[in-house]
Amino acid sequence: TKASGTPIAIESVFLENGTLTVLNIVWNTTGFAKGNYTITATADAVQGEIDVADNAFTDGWIVVSMVGDVTGPDGWPDGKVNMRDIGAIARCFGTQAGDPEYNANYDIVYDGKINMRDIGLAARHFGETDP
Structure with missing residues (x-):
């Protein structure tokens, strides 16, 4: 998982064929400049995978600001x-x-x-x- 290109989390999971797993990522923004970030998550293709179109997800803006x-x-x-x-x-x-x-x-x-x-x-x- 990346925030505007900067890695913020790496998760490894094992999926059986035809199953789904939801991952929740908590981003510790300490050390990041205040501003807007685009979050992107990707999954590596697995052996035999044909449809990789859904292996990446990008979601809107995350705003880092003061409390x-x-x-x-x-x-x-x-x-x-x-x-x-x-x-x-x-x-x-x-x-x-x-x-x-x-x-x-x-x-x-x-x-x-x-x-x-x-x-x-x-x-x-x-x-x-x-x-």
Whole structure:
């Protein structure tokens, strides 16, 4: 698995013919510059595999920003934690992973639900600006 070309995880699994395995990757962003990253995962072809079109997956953007900075005037984190961020999280309050209104970028506690823990964490960083 890579973030904009930089390896972030390597997982090995053994698959029986005709089976499926889901891998969840947790990316420790320590040491990565703040910004937008494209996540790509690939699987090596196995002996006898004919259809390799589904051996790669690329998914949108992952945004690395300071804690609580989830949005700005243009919709992207703007380097400061303010009421715009608190309001964005609050608008998704009570949602959880799988709900249409759930936004994983606002789940800053990373527990699959947006609640007071997320708002509280953003509030603790209120007024901070990215150096």
